Amino acid sequence: MKIALVQTNPVIGAFERNLRQVQAWLEKAHLAGCDLAVFPELTLCGYPPQDLLERSTFLEAHDRALQELLGFCGEMACVVGVPVLRHGPGKPLYNSALLIDGGRVVFRARKQLLPTYDVFDESRYFEPGEPALAFPFRGQRLGLSVCEDIWSEPLRYPLNPVTELVAAGRPDVLINISASPYYHGKLEERARVFRDLCRSQGLPLLYVNQVGGQDSLLFDGHSLAMDREGRVCRVAAGFAEDMLVIDTDHWQEGAPVPPPTDTIDQVFAGLVMGTRDYLHKIGFKQAVLGLSGGIDSAVTAVIGCAALGADNVLCVAMPSPYTSQASVDDARNLAGNLGCGFELLPIHRTMEAYRETLAPLFAGLADDVTEQNIQARIRGNLLMALSNKFGHLLLSTGNKSELAVGYCTLYGDMSGGLAVLADVPKVMVYELARWINRDREVIPEHILTRPPTAELKPDQCDQDDLPPYEILDPILEAYLEENLSVDGIVARGFDRAVVCDVIRRIKRNEYKRKQAPLGLKVTSKAFGYGRRYPIVQGFVEE
Numbered sequence: 080m081k082i083a084l085v086q087t088n089p090v091i092g093a094f095e096r097n098l099r100q101v102q103a104w105l106e107k108a109h110l111a112g113c114d115l116a117v118f119p120e121l122t123l124c125g126y127p128p129q130d131l132l133e134r135s136t137f138l139e140a141h142d143r144a145l146q147e148l149l150g151f152c153g154e155m156a157c158v159v160g161v162p163v164l165r166h167g168p169g170k171p172l173y174n175s176a177l178l179i180d181g182g183r184v185v186f187r188a189r190k191q192l193l194p195t196y197d198v199f200d201e202s203r204y205f206e207p208g209e210p211a212l213a214f215p216f217r218g219q220r221l222g223l224s225v226c227e228d229i230w231s232e233p234l235r236y237p238l239n240p241v242t243e244l245v246a247a248g249r250p251d252v253l254i255n256i257s258a259s260p261y262y263h264g265k266l267e268e269r270a271r272v273f274r275d276l277c278r279s280q281g282l283p284l285l286y287v288n289q290v291g292g293q294d295s296l297l298f299d300g301h302s303l304a305m306d307r308e309g310r311v312c313r314v315a316a317g318f319a320e321d322m323l324v325i326d327t328d329h330w331q332e333g334a335p336v337p338p339p340t341d342t343i344d345q346v347f348a349g350l351v352m353g354t355r356d357y358l359h360k361i362g363f364k365q366a367v368l369g370l371s372g373g374i375d376s377a378v379t380a381v382i383g384c385a386a387l388g389a390d391n392v393l394c395v396a397m398p399s400p401y402t403s404q405a406s407v408d409d410a411r412n413l414a415g416n417l418g419c420g421f422e423l424l425p426i427h428r429t430m431e432a433y434r435e436t437l438a439p440l441f442a443g444l445a446d447d448v449t450e451q452n453i454q455a456r457i458r459g460n461l462l463m464a465l466s467n468k469f470g471h472l473l474l475s476t477g478n479k480s481e482l483a484v485g486y487c488t489l490y491g492d493m494s495g496g497l498a499v500l501a502d503v504p505k506v507m508v509y510e511l512a513r514w515i516n517r518d519r520e521v522i523p524e525h526i527l528t529r530p531p532t533a534e535l536k537p538d539q540c541d542q543d544d545l546p547p548y549e550i551l552d553p554i555l556e557a558y559l560e561e562n563l564s565v566d567g568i569v570a571r572g573f574d575r576a577v578v579c580d581v582i583r584r585i586k587r588n589e590y591k592r593k594q595a596p597l598g599l600k601v602t603s604k605a606f607g608y609g610r611r612y613p614i615v616q617g618f619v620e621e
């Protein structure tokens with residue numbers, strides 16, 4: 080039997096578009112001689128639809144699309160992910176995989192483990208399904224499951240949806256439909272979980288993952304076929320739509336392929352896809368950003384150009400009296416290397432106008448962070464004016480390290496529609512920059528070697544206000560991603576006073592992050608809806 084694993088890139092709730100896309104892939108699978116095409120979790124509505132699932136009109140539109148698909152399928156069989164209405168106490172839906180054959184639903188498997196951690200919130204809408212059975216299809220027994228149901232570690236949880244499925248009647252192959260978002264390290268994690276699963280059950284796995292950017296989530300695809308020894312036989316593209324055709328009668332032919340490795344280029348590809356999909360799915364073609372001559376805006380500009388095309392990106396240098404000529408030159412050279420638009424808007428006179436306006440109220444008061452923030456806000460204001468006038472979306476440039484400790488200005492450099500690097504720690508921003516420059520100097524070398532500075536006052540340097548990023552970033556990772564205590568972080572060799580100061584800053588600046596633009600998630604714990612902390616709180620960790 081030939082099975083097509085089809086990783087699609089849906090737009091949430093765009094039923095007409097998503098259905099046409101599924102139909103087009105079904106035709107390709109049919110032409111390739113496939114008996115069955117398998118699509119990702121919640122195929123027709125896209126994942127995660129969130130509270131749209133609470134709207135009856137949404138579910139009705141979904142049903143119309145599903146009916147049309149049933150009429151279309153003909154002799155082509157497929158597996159699609161569908162929210163299915165249920166009755167009785169509990170939540171109103173199951174998250175199901177339907178096997179469609181001969182234009183009707185012949186089998187369904189319901190998701191049993193509903194992820195409700197980090198960015199997932201499935202218990203809000205779905206009721207857990209009952210254990211599934213293997214289903215006979217064209218001479219083989221298919222073991223169908225939905226995403227999280229294959230993620231139980233068999234050694235820790237011997238009784239789990241897969242072991243129950245196998246115990247109830249051994250399938251020949253496991254098929255899993257997923258919507259599994261990327262973060263740096265996820266590819267290895269997936270390979271390990273799936274390898275353990277295949278080896279422990281002695282079964283091969285066909286895994287289909289959604290692809291595409293959806294708000295902050297980056298679905299990476301990388302659908303795959305794994306044999307019963309846990310070797311990857313075939314793997315689909317990362318961060319792009321793709322179809323793999325697997326012949327289950329010649330399962331182990333050919334050398335195994337290496338599982339995808341999660342090197343920095345994957346993060347870059349994810350950020351490019353996330354930026355492109357966010358703008359294009361909403362209807363924006365062009366973007367604008369402030370190019371300071373620093374590393375963050377440089378990397379954001381490169382990602383913007385890769386995502387949208389250099390012709391669709393406008394970079395604006397806005398020097399103040401504290402901006403060095405080298406910064407302006409670096410910004411101009413970078414824009415030249417990228418071939419994107421470049422404008423110079425000096426802000427000296429605007430700063431002077433603010434100073435004059437505020438002079439009566441600020442008389443006798445020394446300059447402080449207020450005047451620094453005014454510069455950042457003038458720039459944010461000018462960039463938003465360009466966004467309004469030309470219909471460009473403003474890409475904001477702040478990185479995760481700054482956002483964590485509040486080293487950024489509300490309504491200033493935090494202005495914007497999409498924060499491309501909001502989940503990228505500063506050290507990783509440098510890693511991205513070096514990778515971008517691997518073959519030729521795209522980002523002028525001086526931008527990589529100069530000490531990071533906000534240039535908001537004379538001779539300012541980030542490290543006057545913050546610990547070095549090589550120290551700050553691992554503390555942030557330990558606290559935010561691993562939930563370590565102060566003692567746990569200090570035990571890794573960090574100074575207690577520094578650790579406590581960083582944690583205090585993280586807590587104190589929750590309010591800023593609640594007002595920040597959406598960021599693209601590339602770590603296991605991003606700021607945003609997967610990390611819910613109160614703004615007002617009195618919990619002390621020292």
Ligand SMILES: Nc1ncnc2c1ncn2[C@@H]1O[C@H](COP(=O)(O)OP(=O)(O)OC[C@H]2O[C@@H]([n+]3cccc(C(=O)O)c3)[C@H](O)[C@@H]2O)[C@@H](O)[C@H]1O
Nearest residue numbers: 448451452455481485486487488489492532533535541590
């Ligand atoms: N809990 C709370 N809930 C709601 N609002 C709260 C609040 N606490 C303060 N606020 C408000 O927030 C204001 C303070 O925030 P904000 O105005 O943003 O300013 P603030 O955090 O005081 O200063 C910005 C910092 O970011 C640095 N910076 C700025 C720009 C770029 C970069 C860079 O390197 O990229 C660094 C700058 O050097 C300075 O240290 C307060 O005046 C108050 O209005």
Ligand SMILES: Nc1ncnc2c1ncn2[C@@H]1O[C@H](COP(=O)(O)OP(=O)(O)OP(=O)(O)O)[C@@H](O)[C@H]1O
Nearest residue numbers: 369370371373374375376396397398476492532533
């Ligand atoms: N002179 C400038 N011209 C244009 N934009 C600027 C300028 N200075 C700051 N910005 C904008 O404000 C953002 C914050 O800049 P700032 O230099 O304060 O901090 P940063 O985090 O070190 O960022 P970068 O590494 O891009 O300089 C920049 O990324 C850029 O978008």
Ligand SMILES: NC(=O)CC[C@H](N)C(=O)O
Nearest residue numbers: 194226227230258259260
């Ligand atoms: N949609 C899901 O069930 C996703 C959960 C899963 N553990 C993942 O991220 O891969």
